[in-house]
Structures are given as structure tokens and as C-alpha cells.
Amino acid sequence: MALSEIVDLELKACADQVSYVLLDDQETRLQMLDAWGKIPDGMLSGQFVSLGNYDQCINISELTPVGAIRGKYCLVKIVNLQQTFAGYGACIPEVCDVKLPFGQEIVCQTKDSYTTLDTDDYTFLTVLGVFAFIMFLSTVYDWYTRKHELKQNAYCILFSVLTNGEKLFETKIGPDQISCLAGIRVISMIWIIASHRYFVMKLLPIRNSLYAFSWLFSHESFYVQAAYLAVDTFLYLGGFVLAYQCFKNRNKLALTVPTIPYFYMHRLLRLLPPMTVIFFVHLTILRRMSSGPLYADMVEILRRPCIDHWLPYFLFYQNYKYNNFQSECLAHTWYLSVDFQLYLFTPLILIPATRLLQQNERFKCYCLFGFALLLSILVPMCIMFGIPYEYYHTHTRISPYIMGLIMGLFMVENKDRTFKIPKKLYYVIWMLTLITMCVCAYYIQNTTVFTNDYLNNNMFVTFSRPAWSLCVSWVIFSCVNQNTKTLNKFLSNSLFIVMGRLSYSMYLLQVVVLVFTMGSTRTPMLLSFWPNLHGSVCDIFLTTLLSVISVLSFESPIIALAKMLLHKKEPQMTKNH
Structure with missing residues (x-):
């Protein structure tokens, strides 16, 4: 598939970088072309997809006269093909927007796609951190009271790894339980x-x-x-x-x-x-x-x-x-x-x-x-x-x-x-x-x-x-x-x-x-x-x-x-x- 069919070249920054890669930057051109999916082998066995080289594409990063060129990996999926996953991987400059060809779906990723956290991620990680901190305090309290044989508050050991671990890994069962x-x-x-x-x-x-x-x-x-x-x-x-x-x-x-x-x-x-x-x-x-x-x-x-x-x-x-x-x-x-x-x-x-x-x-x-x-x-x-x-x-x-x-x-x-x-x-x-x-x-x-x-x-x-x-x-x-x-x-x-x-x-x-x-x-x-x-x-x-x-x-x-x-x-x- 031609590059122009999935890349919107009307965007000036995209057109400049594509032109520079194709005409002046041989190393980046070879990396991007090499990262593209090719005609797959084994098509008679049902292999209708060539994913290309994902890691090679997203790791492309080079400073040039037309700006920093970074790789963007796009998975082009051909839809409505009965019971078959068909498509190919494409590697384009990050500044380029993609346009959707008829009968196809495109999902694009960059190196920042999976490393950049948003507000929802930070909020949830904060909640997990609070739980981890409570577990730490509860475990320390449990350990200290056991060591010094002090009376324990039942609520304070709810999140104790020691207490909950003993319950989890206990293999003895009561006489009225059915172990099978x-x-x-x-x-x-x-x-x-x-x-x-x-x-x-x-x-x-x-x-x-x-x-x-x-x-x-x-x-x-x-x-x-x-x-x-x-x-x-x-x-x-x-x-x-x-x-x-x-x-x-x-x-x-x-x-x-x-x-x-x-x-x-x-x-x-x-x-x-x-x-x-x-x-x-x-x-x-x-x-x-x-x-x-x-x-x-x-x-x-x-x-x-x-x-x-x-x-x-x-x-x-x-x-x-x-x-x-x-x-x-x-x-x-x-x-x-x-x-x-x-x-x-x-x-x-x-x-x-x-x-x-x-x-x-x-x-x-x-x-x-x-x-x-x-x-x-x-x-x-x-x-x-x-x-x-x-x-x-x-x-x-x-x-x-x-x-x-x-x-x-x-x-x-x-x-x-x-x-x-x-x-x-x-x-x-x-x-x-x-x-x-x-x-x-x-x-x-x-x-x-x-x-x-x-x-x-x-x-x-x-x-x-x-x-x-x-x-x-x-x-x-x-x-x-x-x-x-x-x-x-x-x-x-x-x-x-x-x-x-x-x-x-x-x-x-x-x-x-x-x-x-x-x-x-x-x-x-x-x-x-x-x-x-x-x-x-x-x-x-x-x-x-x-x-x-x-x-x-x-x-x-x-x-x-x-x-x-x-x-x-x-x-x-x-x-x-």
C-alpha cells in the first residue's frame, strides 16, 4: 500500500518529514521501510498478516533540519474478512496523522503510548499505594505485637500479610469440612x-x-x-x-x-x-x-x-x-x-x-x-x-x-x-x-x-x-x-x-x-x-x-x-x- 493512502500529507509538518526521509535521510528511510510489514509467507496456510518490526519502528528517533523524527507504528487491519485476521504493520513519522482507508481499521502507537501516565492512572496507583502502606503498617503492628506478646486489636491486623498469609497457606482443615x-x-x-x-x-x-x-x-x-x-x-x-x-x-x-x-x-x-x-x-x-x-x-x-x-x-x-x-x-x-x-x-x-x-x-x-x-x-x-x-x-x-x-x-x-x-x-x-x-x-x-x-x-x-x-x-x-x-x-x-x-x-x-x-x-x-x-x-x-x-x-x-x-x-x- 502506498504511503499516501494511510498518511495525511496535507499536514505541512508531516509532508516535510516524509519528504526529508524519502529524499535525504537514508538511515531513517531504511529503518522505517524495514519495519513495515511485507508480503507474509505461509499465505496458503492462512497467514494473512505481517506485523513488521514494532520495536524497531517506535525506537526511531533522530534530530533533523525538519524537526525531531520519531517513529509511529500503525497496525492496519482489513475488516470484514470472514474468520480471518488480516493486515500489516506500517511505520510512519510521529507527526503524521493517519486517514482511514475504506474497509480497514488503523491503530497507531508511539513509544510514549505505554509509558505516559494520565490522571486516571495516577489516581488508581495512588489508591494502590495507600493500600500498600496500610498493609505495611498492619504487618509491622502484627509482627511487633507478636514479638512482644501484646494484646492485638483485631481491626489493626486486618491487612497484615502475616495474619492473612497464615490463613491463605494453612493446609489443615476442620473435621466437618469436605477437603476434596x-x-x-x-x-x-x-x-x-x-x-x-x-x-x-x-x-x-x-x-x-x-x-x-x-x-x-x-x-x-x-x-x-x-x-x-x-x-x-x-x-x-x-x-x-x-x-x-x-x-x-x-x-x-x-x-x-x-x-x-x-x-x-x-x-x-x-x-x-x-x-x-x-x-x-x-x-x-x-x-x-x-x-x-x-x-x-x-x-x-x-x-x-x-x-x-x-x-x-x-x-x-x-x-x-x-x-x-x-x-x-x-x-x-x-x-x-x-x-x-x-x-x-x-x-x-x-x-x-x-x-x-x-x-x-x-x-x-x-x-x-x-x-x-x-x-x-x-x-x-x-x-x-x-x-x-x-x-x-x-x-x-x-x-x-x-x-x-x-x-x-x-x-x-x-x-x-x-x-x-x-x-x-x-x-x-x-x-x-x-x-x-x-x-x-x-x-x-x-x-x-x-x-x-x-x-x-x-x-x-x-x-x-x-x-x-x-x-x-x-x-x-x-x-x-x-x-x-x-x-x-x-x-x-x-x-x-x-x-x-x-x-x-x-x-x-x-x-x-x-x-x-x-x-x-x-x-x-x-x-x-x-x-x-x-x-x-x-x-x-x-x-x-x-x-x-x-x-x-x-x-x-x-x-x-x-x-x-x-x-x-x-x-x-x-x-x-
Whole structure:
């Protein structure tokens, strides 16, 4: 493409510098031309983008008779090319403005684009600095009082790294806790992060894009597409933990109509502080954390919906307001909207169920849950009859949550009981469990990728969720009942227990890490199993490290503060992710 097609030469300063570079400055001319994207190799494999040399371009700086010439890198993207990222990198003088060619988009960056902080950045960094200073004072106070064996003020150690670190890295659990949940939670989180890496790749140029799209639409990628089951597992665990803690304390009548506001307030204090921090990270310093030919564009894709649509994000209804990730603020947090909406309606089941149990009406209590489960299956099936599958909507995901509530009640009622299962029956159930889980994981792709048979798709999705939840129930039951000691030992290991406490922060922070690692690339990516496995391991490691900082700085102190403020009136329960 000719320089005149993207550069506005009517601007005198631009015209002078372009003319000087082309006619008089051979070194700068060669650097700029060399930094331009060329005709890419591998076009028959689907490589339709040549990014050029980003770093070489933005580092051009030379004093000349026509002023200081500095490089500006522009990514020219050809839009409306079906399922393909196409474009090239261009290097022009910084003083030049660009004009938008027909059917193309241009994103330009200079060396100052990611190093110059604005007022929003300074404000947010100041807030983080205040938190860091409070953590320092609280930690010093905690250390000093421990050393001299002085009485501690509970509020003064809320932000102590020592106290919160002990809570985070404590591997001993109480006798009434179910340790295998930690392993299930962590494995599900790893599955989600690994699958999201593939979906973020859709925003990037891929060297073998033709193979990538054929692979993504084939059954070979079922383990990526089926990661939605991990989301259902989280919903199931949410219901399980809530019911287990509620019914375990039913003699205290932990949840009543007057305490419902505290029930909701506790949940909001659990969710909102980390959500708020990650929201402002995306709006401010994320764009300054790295650089690259694609980085600014990827960050803007995340920032723009949060600037325009922040209210549904904080009010937990964006999963119904929007049905595509381009419009949602931090699209992966649609799950939190689903989770909170389910939490809003949970007292309608828990309060009458608790009263029935106090009156020893166990059969009626189970009938109540059975009726709720039946509604959670039939209502979505009727609503979705003959229409496209709605991935984000809460009514399509109620059944795993209800089954979690039921299993939580069952485990409380039978926590001191050991079931003796005949060996043959035990192996048969495990075989059916594994087959069912494989069928759910493998064939769910048909509902999201291959067919437009909405009726059969929705029937399968409607019944696959209870089936998957039933399989998770069996895994938990087997671990608690000590039928599978090896599996229980694996799922209850110390690493999983610690990482389980990080899961909420990991869920929020995963996109920051994915944008940071993948958006910083200087060359088109290659879709191949082993490179992506290596990348996923790095993503999980970095996400875990950042989550430790997040938990020690915000999550753990706020949870402790919420318990202290609401302790007298709140229902005694904490729903963990």
C-alpha cells in the first residue's frame, strides 16, 4: 500500500518529514521501510498478516533540519474478512496523522503510548499505594505485637500479610469440612483458564489460521469447547457449599427472613471489592503494563465495554443485557451475574427447607428440592424450545446449582454415616460416571458449533447439566465415604487446598494475564498443542502469583472485615468459589 493512502500529507509538518526521509535521510528511510510489514509467507496456510518490526519502528528517533523524527507504528487491519485476521504493520513519522482507508481499521502507537501516565492512572496507583502502606503498617503492628506478646486489636491486623498469609497457606482443615472440593474447584479453574487461552487467540493473528479454524470446529477440540462444564461445576459447588454450611447450622436458624439483607450484604462484600479493583485495572494501568503491535488494540477491546456498559457489570445483570462478549464489561465475569442471581433466589428454598428440617420433616424437605430441580429442568427446556441456545442466561444453568443444594443437604444429613457399597455395584457406578462425563464433554460441542438443530441441541444441554452434576455428586460422595481413598487424597492435597482459596481471584485475573502474555507478542501465533500447553502452564502460574497478591491485599482483609461487622446478625455461612 502506498504511503499516501494511510498518511495525511496535507499536514505541512508531516509532508516535510516524509519528504526529508524519502529524499535525504537514508538511515531513517531504511529503518522505517524495514519495519513495515511485507508480503507474509505461509499465505496458503492462512497467514494473512505481517506485523513488521514494532520495536524497531517506535525506537526511531533522530534530530533533523525538519524537526525531531520519531517513529509511529500503525497496525492496519482489513475488516470484514470472514474468520480471518488480516493486515500489516506500517511505520510512519510521529507527526503524521493517519486517514482511514475504506474497509480497514488503523491503530497507531508511539513509544510514549505505554509509558505516559494520565490522571486516571495516577489516581488508581495512588489508591494502590495507600493500600500498600496500610498493609505495611498492619504487618509491622502484627509482627511487633507478636514479638512482644501484646494484646492485638483485631481491626489493626486486618491487612497484615502475616495474619492473612497464615490463613491463605494453612493446609489443615476442620473435621466437618469436605477437603476434596478444593481439588475439584482448582481442576475446574485450570480447565477454564486453559480453554480461555484458545478463545483469546481468536483476537490475534494466527500463522496457521486455516488449520486453526478447521481444528476449532472439529471434534479434536472438544476439550476446549467442553470447558463450559467447568462453569457448571462451579455453580454446583456454589450451591453445595452454601447448603452444607446453612443446614449444618440449622439449629441456630442461620437464615431467616429478617437476616436476608445481611445474607445479601455478606455476598456483595465478598464479590464487589475484587471486582472493583480488577475493573479499574482494566480501565487504567493495564494499557501501561506492556506493549506490542497488538497490545493496545486488545486492551481497548476490553476497556471500551467497561467505559460504556459499567452499570450492568456492577449490578450483576449483564448476562441478560448483552449476549456477546464484545458488549460485556470483562466478558468472562458473566458467570458472576449468574451466580449472584441464583444467590438472590436461594432464600426461597433455604428458609422453608430449614424450617422443615427443624420440624423433622425430611421427606417434605427433599420433596421441596425435588420440585425445584424438576422446575429447573422443565422451565428452561420450555423457554428454549426451538430457539438458539442461550449460553449466558441464568435460567439455563439453574439445575447444577439446585443439585449442589441437594447434595449439600444430603452430606449434612449423612456426614457421620458410612455407606457399604458392594464392589461390583461400586465399579459399575464408576464406569457409568466416567462414560457419562465423557459423553457430556464430547457431544456438547454439537450444540455450540456444528448444527442448527435447536430442538435436539437444547434437549441435550438441558439434560446434560443434571447428568454432569450427578457425576460430580458421585465423585464427592465416593471421596467422603472413603470408597476411593486415593482419589480423595489427590483432590485433598495441600496445593489444591491453598489454590482453592485463590480461585475467585484467579477467575477475575486470568484475562489480565492472557492479555499481558498473548497481547505482547511481536509475531503471529501458532496454533499447536504443545506450544499452547506451555503457554497455559505459564498463564496458570502467573495468574496464581497475582491471585496471591490480590487475596492478601484485598480479598482476605475485606472478608475478615465483613465477618466482624456482620457477625452478630449475618447468617453463619461463607460461599467460596
